[in-house]
Amino acid sequence: MHFKDKSVSPIRVGLDQIGIVGLHHALKKTDDLDPDDREAIVDRMMEHLGPLNYIPDGQVEAYRTAFWRESRRHRGRDFSAWYSELPVTVRGEPGDERDRFVALVKEVLAAHELKPVFTLAPGGRSPELVVNDEVVASGPQNRASLDRAVRRTFSHW
Helix, strand or coil, X not given: CCCCCCCEEEEEECCEEEEEXXXXXXXXXXXXXXXXXXXXXXXXXXXXXXXXXXXCHHHHHHHHHHHHHHHHHHCCCCCHHHCEEEEEEEECCCCHHHHHHHHHHHHHHHHCCEEEEEEEECCXXXXXXXXXXXEEEECCCCHHHHHHHHHHHHHHC
């Protein structure tokens, strides 16, 4: 996602990639806080970002998680524990091929700050990735081809 206006920063909220106005400034406003005090950091970010951005009532917790993830990124800390969860099914016969496919799915989704929650199901000769009842990719994949397939389907999730 590319923005012409540099005051807008792309972040992942739940499964959506959105633009946030004023993120850099809000992160700077948290530099004086204890880097492990999640509530204080996120509260301050909400205080600064809430008036500038639309945060739907039903998504407040998803935004709070996204802001915490961004604060961890800002401070150079690991934020992988706060990736957004994505339920996925991998169909295929148990074995090395499916195991490699599952590992590749984890790697590709992690690059998009997504954490797959797997259901493994038998079926087919080649493994396939299913998200929301839609086959996203099937057959042998490499990282680049699976990444393209995942990117094509983001808007459907």
